[in-house]
Amino acid sequence: MFCMKKVIEQFYPTGKIHIPGSKSFTQRALAAALLAEGVSEIRNPSRSDDALHAMKVIERLGATITDREVELIVQGGFAPLSYEVHCGESGLAFRLFSAIVALHDAEMVVKAGGTLRNRPMDMIENSLQELGVRCTTQRGHAPVRVQGPLLGGRARVDGSQSSQFLSGLLMALPLAENDSELEVDSLKSKPYVDMTLEVLESFGIRVDHSGYRYFRIPGKQRYRACRYTVEGDWSGAAFFLVAGALGGPVEVTGLDPQSGQADRAILEVLEKSGVNMEISEEKIRVWRGDIRPFDFDATDCPDLFPPLVPLAAHARGKSTIRGITRLFAKESNRARVLEEEFAMLGVKVETEGDVMQITPGPLRQGVIDPHGDHRIAMAAAVMAAGDVPGVTVLDPGCTAKSYPTFFHDIQNIGGKIT
Template identity: 40%
Template structure:
């Protein structure tokens, strides 16, 4: 059995440099691929999702060199290819949906592949969106692989944003490079902070997008990235959330690399842990979290569903009932995280009720591990990291099955967590 041993911790106390945001990094790599000039992207953590994004633009003809924490592109994507195109986004949900939109930039057949759990996740919003433009898409029951062909026939399209905003991100990034202007009408858009991130990053590359209350987006065609770009990726609030909760339930932590005014939706973790009683303060650009009380809390995670795993652990350590909203956003992740969290927390005696879009966590104070315990990660990076937090204040070892799932977003998590 492939497992990671996590030894018990009486407390956490340390300083950690937060890895760079994989959400910003993948967007920046996509935009760099569309730049006719050179692009340098700095502070780049080589998670598997970032590696997948780099592989895609290379498959599309981009030329670059990578070092430990940066990438320098000397040549963007080659739009003069005549052969059929094929990209493999591996297990990255964002890259799969984002780079599927790149098929709009090519008249020839364009195939999109993936691996692992992404092959079981619906691509219905991608397929219907591309068909709105006039493309023809064949798939495996609305799942990968996708075979995309045909030419653009429409410049005004309507898409569904209820499951994910990732395909909209792809459309926003590619539309400036189309010949015609584009009008995108979006129904029931979720994850608005991620759309703000996309627009902010596009503007830093010199591209313009207008929108009306996130319902109608207007993008002028024939835009280009006119300059050499140097971009530094900010720290990842999603990765930081696990250390923030670790401090809230068992000590103190100082985190570097995060932006106080970040547009990342997962910055809302600070509101949640403060509501749950933790002390949170900044020392210049360093975030400090200290344990105080651990109180039950109510939190709406609809716009930041990746916070469910760490916050469910926080709720488990509170004595009483905590309520979180946004459960419907969890079904189409690396695992069905609502059910996954329900099953795994039962191992420490914590009951979770799932009521439509609401999750109720019946916290026990401090869940105790009476003997060595094995948690399944379900090959889900955020589940693997979250379950590791149950080592805090316990007396027995715990183990994480399929521990390398963390490489998707935070390859150094165990190194960082085990040394604080």
């Protein structure tokens, strides 16, 4: 039954939590397994809505999937069974597969749902046209119509809003007939490009780059089926690490402390803030200290804005987070929603230019409307782990986009939810 709201009583967070697999790595691995000839095994896959949509897409594009709960067995082979695919609200899936379907010579339509229909997709149209592919969008938005084949060549890629379409080209162009060269302007989120390059290497694909500005992709390559283990999701883990910082101790397992994921930077902020931490290969243990205000640039890790607001709300003074222009085209206008909704809990969030400042105030009970944004909903719930008397979160089901077991895991560290 659809749940309209969840009421989280104030609680003291303590306990252990195991973090599920990264949805970002899972979707990239699924795309690579589609393009590989043979059988790939993807272990510890994300079960988020975004990952489930990516699974459906690769099946429509010719892959077969056997789900063994702890792993997915994927028989690869790009041979579309349909000329239309639907990516749900996954921006990554949409931008990855818009490039990949260009390998086919028939017209393909890539559709989106929910707020993704309002997010910018013009970078797809411009770059594919430069590569000789027919491509049209709906005035710079979904759906995208693509007709290849993608043969390779040279193109410029706008990386100022997202690196996701660059990732899509890096995955598609190795199968093109000719070599390719990409020149990338104003690239943001370089760690996410590294994530793509890591997956490509695991599947036997070579891509060269110079300072993330110029990429050279040899054509006529072959993806090699492999066994791929998805590492734990630092984006989701950040909320539980912050919850531990507001009380604790909370032990978080399932993470690679040496991960290249952008949101591993949460550890840097927690250290700046004076939070107590113990880090080992097996677990990260966090508990409250005298939380200091912090100054942090989140340009390369914009998904950390939501969990950092609850941390800043419990600091001894005003905190500053830079890079808010990355928030305007998320599931919501994330900067505006954080500013308006967290005011309901007594938190003063101010934005100017590229900067967000958070000033703690007398915290109070309140109702938060996440505007369909999964990370806003999770940030609101974490506030109840601190000094807020209780939080009501509307539309809690939106957390399934990235973390379907989020509220269950909040209960595992002491959360009382009705």
